[in-house]
Amino acid sequence: MSNLKDVAELAGVGVGTVSRVINNQPSVKPKTREKVLAAIKQLNYVPNEIARNFKMQKSNLVALLLPSIWNPFFSELAYYIEDELDREGYKLILCNSGGKPAKELYYFDMLSQNKVAGVLGITYNDIESSLDTEIPIVSIDRHFSKSVPCVTSDNYTGGRIAMRELYKAGVRKPAFLGVVTSVFSETMLRKKGFIDEAESLGLDYIVYEEPDPVMDDLKYFGNFFKVRERREVDGVFAITDLFAAKYIDQAQKYGIRVPQDVKVVGFDGIQDSTLFHPILSTIRQPVEEMARTSVRLLLNQIAGAAVSLETIRIPVQFRPGETT
Amino acid sequence: MSNLKDVAELAGVGVGTVSRVINNQPSVKPKTREKVLAAIKQLNYVPNEIARNFKMQKSNLVALLLPSIWNPFFSELAYYIEDELDREGYKLILCNSGGKPAKELYYFDMLSQNKVAGVLGITYNDIESSLDTEIPIVSIDRHFSKSVPCVTSDNYTGGRIAMRELYKAGVRKPAFLGVVTSVFSETMLRKKGFIDEAESLGLDYIVYEEPDPVMDDLKYFGNFFKVRERREVDGVFAITDLFAAKYIDQAQKYGIRVPQDVKVVGFDGIQDSTLFHPILSTIRQPVEEMARTSVRLLLNQIAGAAVSLETIRIPVQFRPGETT
DNA sequence: GATTGTTATTGAAACGTTTCCAAAATGATG
DNA sequence: CATCATTTTGGAAACGTTTCAATAACAATC
Numbered sequence: 001m002s003n004l005k006d007v008a009e010l011a012g013v014g015v016g017t018v019s020r021v022i023n024n025q026p027s028v029k030p031k032t033r034e035k036v037l038a039a040i041k042q043l044n045y046v047p048n049e050i051a052r053n054f055k056m057q058k059s060n061l062v063a064l065l066l067p068s069i070w071n072p073f074f075s076e077l078a079y080y081i082e083d084e085l086d087r088e089g090y091k092l093i094l095c096n097s098g099g100k101p102a103k104e105l106y107y108f109d110m111l112s113q114n115k116v117a118g119v120l121g122i123t124y125n126d127i128e129s130s131l132d133t134e135i136p137i138v139s140i141d142r143h144f145s146k147s148v149p150c151v152t153s154d155n156y157t158g159g160r161i162a163m164r165e166l167y168k169a170g171v172r173k174p175a176f177l178g179v180v181t182s183v184f185s186e187t188m189l190r191k192k193g194f195i196d197e198a199e200s201l202g203l204d205y206i207v208y209e210e211p212d213p214v215m216d217d218l219k220y221f222g223n224f225f226k227v228r229e230r231r232e233v234d235g236v237f238a239i240t241d242l243f244a245a246k247y248i249d250q251a252q253k254y255g256i257r258v259p260q261d262v263k264v265v266g267f268d269g270i271q272d273s274t275l276f277h278p279i280l281s282t283i284r285q286p287v288e289e290m291a292r293t294s295v296r297l298l299l300n301q302i303a304g305a306a307v308s309l310e311t312i313r314i315p316v317q318f319r320p321g322e323t324t
Numbered sequence: 325m326s327n328l329k330d331v332a333e334l335a336g337v338g339v340g341t342v343s344r345v346i347n348n349q350p351s352v353k354p355k356t357r358e359k360v361l362a363a364i365k366q367l368n369y370v371p372n373e374i375a376r377n378f379k380m381q382k383s384n385l386v387a388l389l390l391p392s393i394w395n396p397f398f399s400e401l402a403y404y405i406e407d408e409l410d411r412e413g414y415k416l417i418l419c420n421s422g423g424k425p426a427k428e429l430y431y432f433d434m435l436s437q438n439k440v441a442g443v444l445g446i447t448y449n450d451i452e453s454s455l456d457t458e459i460p461i462v463s464i465d466r467h468f469s470k471s472v473p474c475v476t477s478d479n480y481t482g483g484r485i486a487m488r489e490l491y492k493a494g495v496r497k498p499a500f501l502g503v504v505t506s507v508f509s510e511t512m513l514r515k516k517g518f519i520d521e522a523e524s525l526g527l528d529y530i531v532y533e534e535p536d537p538v539m540d541d542l543k544y545f546g547n548f549f550k551v552r553e554r555r556e557v558d559g560v561f562a563i564t565d566l567f568a569a570k571y572i573d574q575a576q577k578y579g580i581r582v583p584q585d586v587k588v589v590g591f592d593g594i595q596d597s598t599l600f601h602p603i604l605s606t607i608r609q610p611v612e613e614m615a616r617t618s619v620r621l622l623l624n625q626i627a628g629a630a631v632s633l634e635t636i637r638i639p640v641q642f643r644p645g646e647t648t
Numbered sequence: 649g650a651t652t653g654t655t656a657t658t659g660a661a662a663c664g665t666t667t668c669c670a671a672a673a674t675g676a677t678g
Numbered sequence: 679c680a681t682c683a684t685t686t687t688g689g690a691a692a693c694g695t696t697t698c699a700a701t702a703a704c705a706a707t708c
Contacts, residue, residue, distance in 0.1 A: 003694055014658040019696060027656060049438045051694035054378035055663055061385075061417075068403060070595070075399035079392060082420050091438070093385075094418045096406050114373045114415070245599040271394065275569040277601035327664055338688035343666060351686060375664035379693055 002043040011039035022047055053115075062090045062298065063111045066122040067099040072270045073240070073287070074122070077140070080291030081120060088299055090117065101125035111135070118298045124185065136301040138294050141186045143311055149301070150311040151294040152186040158283040158316040159193020162237045162265040165281065167201055169263045169324040171235025174198055175206040177224070177247060178239030186311070187239065190267060194237050206233060221250040234262055241266035245276050248323070264323040279321035286314045326367040335363035346371055377439075386414045386622065387435045390446040391423040396594040397564070397611070398446070401464070404615030405444060412623055414441065425449035435459070442622045448509065460625040462618050465510045467635055473625070474635040475618040476510040482607040482640040483517020486561045486589045489605065491525055493587045493648040495559025498522055499530040501548070501571060502563030510635070511563065514591055518561050530557060545574040558586055565590035569600050572647070588647040603645035610638045 008015045013032060020028050021036040028036075039045075053059045062085055066074045082092045093116060097103040104123050108131060111119055118136040131137065131148070139150045166174050176194045191207065198205040210220045238244035244266030248258050258264055258278060269284030293312060301307055332339045337356060344352050345360040352360075363369075377383045386409055390398045406416045417440060421427040428447050435443055442460040463474045490498050500518045515531065522529040532548055562568035568590030572582050582588055582602060593608030617636060625631055 004696095005694080008659095015695085016659070016697080017657060020657090023696085029656065032656080046437050048694055050374075050378050050381065050383060052696080054374050054665090054693085055695045055697090057374065057663070059374060064418075069393065069399050069406070070396075070403040072394075072396060072399070072596070075393050075396070075402075078418065079394040079420060082393070082418055086419075091434075092418045094388075094402065094406055094416045095410075096403060110415075113370050242596070242599070245596075249599065272396070272566070272569075275566070275573065275600055328666095329664080332688095339665085340667080340689065341687060344687090347666085353686065356686080372664055376666080378663085378695090379665045379667090381693070 011035045061116045063093040065095045084292045084295040099124045138298040153285040154313045155189035156193040159190040160197040163197035166235040174235040175233045179210040241268040281321040281324040284319045335359045385440045387417040389419045408619040423448045462622040477609040478637045479513035480517040483514040484521040487521035490559040498559040499557045565592040605645040605648040608643045
């Protein structure tokens with residue numbers, strides 16, 4: 001494998017000149033450039049990216065830290081993030097934290113040791129105090145107080161819209177179903193939106209949250225159906241599509257028909273939801289826009305721009321399906 | 325940020341010694357080691373991973389090249405691959421090729437330039453001749469003739485089982501539905517298994533393949549239902565679960581009932597398929613085992629072991645659902 | 649054809665590690 | 679205590695790039 005010096009020697013110029021040619025820097029005479037390019041070609045030279053990173057003390061790697069790529073919402077997000085990063089010449093490192101605090105911290109540590117250029121984080125836990133402030137971070141769906149910008153969809157309005165749509169579909173006794181993640185998670189605003197809208201409509205509502213995220217879903221729904229308001233509820237707003245789908249699945253086992261007995265609205269708008277039956281009515285998150293926005297924000301920060309501390313909230317839309 | 329030399333000076337030893345302590349090499353006296361560790365702690369020293377990679381001329385990055393992480397089958401695979409890699413101290417770079425030959429090549433190029441330790445490739449195109457032989461590769465679902473080991477599930481047997489199960493469910497006029505990817509793709513064996521089993525059962529069968537992968541699915545099914553054997557077919561083996569789900573969706577629009585009129589068997593066994601309704605009968609691929617096997621094979625190769633050129637085929641299982 | 653100003657080029661230094669050879673310390677043996 | 683074998687240590691060299699101060703080449707002006 002040939003290196004800069006080989007090229008320089010063959011072309012009869014200095015290494016600095018070759019470097020400038022490679023990096024398309026100005027002030028190289030066309031004739032010299034030509035000579036160098038010829039030598040590069042002849043030697044089949046390719047720049048050693050590792051040496052470059054070393055010298056510059058930074059890589060062109062951006063890490064995406066999320067609970068699980070297996071989750072279709074995150075995999076859609078990852079898809080667009082990778083696409084946007086690739087356009088800008090960055091590579092994506094994927095990290096599954098499982099939502100566990102220890103793993104989230106471990107990855108942050110490892111990533112800063114590896115001098116990644118930046119991190120896009122979808123974290124569930126309160127790891128704020130342990131963050132390495134050296135490294136640019138953009139958070140998705142989670143608000144930090146430190147200098148970490150946040151990109152999220154308009155969860156609050158989404159919650160209100162969901163409730164309103166349930167109401168329009170005739171629901172008078174709505175319930176919110178979800179798992180509690182962090183209180184700092186922006187997704188909690190979905191609940192708030194739901195509650196505020198329900199109250200402004202003067203409705204009796206129920207909030208049924210699962211405090212333990214690792215608890216079995218079956219048990220969760222079991223509790224919900226048996227112990228709680230099995231008969232009374234006529235509408236459900238589930239915190240995610242996946243959760244809504246599970247609810248519907250279970251509801252049918254309890255002889256509850258959707259949408260006849262209970263209307264359902266989800267949240268996310270995962271792509272393949274037309275393959276679920278019944279097709280879910282949902283609040284569609286602008287995944288692509290969120291992805292690209294986060295990346296651009298991060299790259300700005302990497303480029304040294306001032307960190308904009310505001311939370312960027314991208315509007316959501318109701319997508320009607322068969323469950324309302 | 326402190327470096328090796330700082331530590332060495334503070335500890336009053338040579339840089340070589342510090343390096344040995346960090347790398348847990350033997351032949352460092354316990355007392356010396358202690359001194360060094362103390363200095364490391366005091367200076368808050370963390371090894372510069374980039375410099376390390378540079379010196380060693382290799383990174384601890386492994387790339388996963390696949391058509392789209394958005395696809396639930398691939399995202400499950402990626403989940404386990406990341407997990408296995410992390411255990412071994414490697415990081416995962418994610419690359420979406422979109423299944424496009426140019427993008428696949430582009431990524432291979434970029435990755436070898438970035439000196440990744442290895443590549444796990446799920447590729448659709450015939451890029452064999454352009455592969456950089458320097459870099460360890462393990463292929464998934466795709467057979468290369470060069471020194472690239474392949475991990476796949478037992479697609480052929482899967483195809484036979486699928487046909488057999490359709491037969492058991494009463495199907496006498498089966499059809500295979502799929503898109504043609506590369507002839508080198510192991511997934512093509514699903515078709516072969518289907519055909520062989522159908523023939524050995526003495527059945528009349530239909531193979532309906534879509535030659536153009538970018539062609540609209542709707543048009544594809546339109547052709548299938550209108551132009552072709554709309555009424556006669558009483559069983560369908562679809563090349564993937566997603567494809568099966570789309571078929572069912574469309575079939576219902578044409579007034580065909582599943583499973584009353586047509587039985588359906590898919591392939592993959594994507595996790596959330598219980599959320600699809602009707603629940604798909606399918607051939608479950610051992611995704612986790614495939615993922616871990618590929619990683620181990622790759623890491624062996626990276627460690628310098630001889631490349632085992634055989635194709636590793638992991639058994640599949642029939643998972644009954646509501647469509648047979 | 650000096651003089652000055654501009655542009656192009658050179659090559660050494662530096663980035664932080666690992667590795668390796670030589671040297672020093674230690675231990676064992678006669 | 680001298681000798682040899684072994685273990686432990688020190689520090690220079692090397693990895694391939696970028697950068698920068700110094701120098702060379704060239705152009706323009708008087």
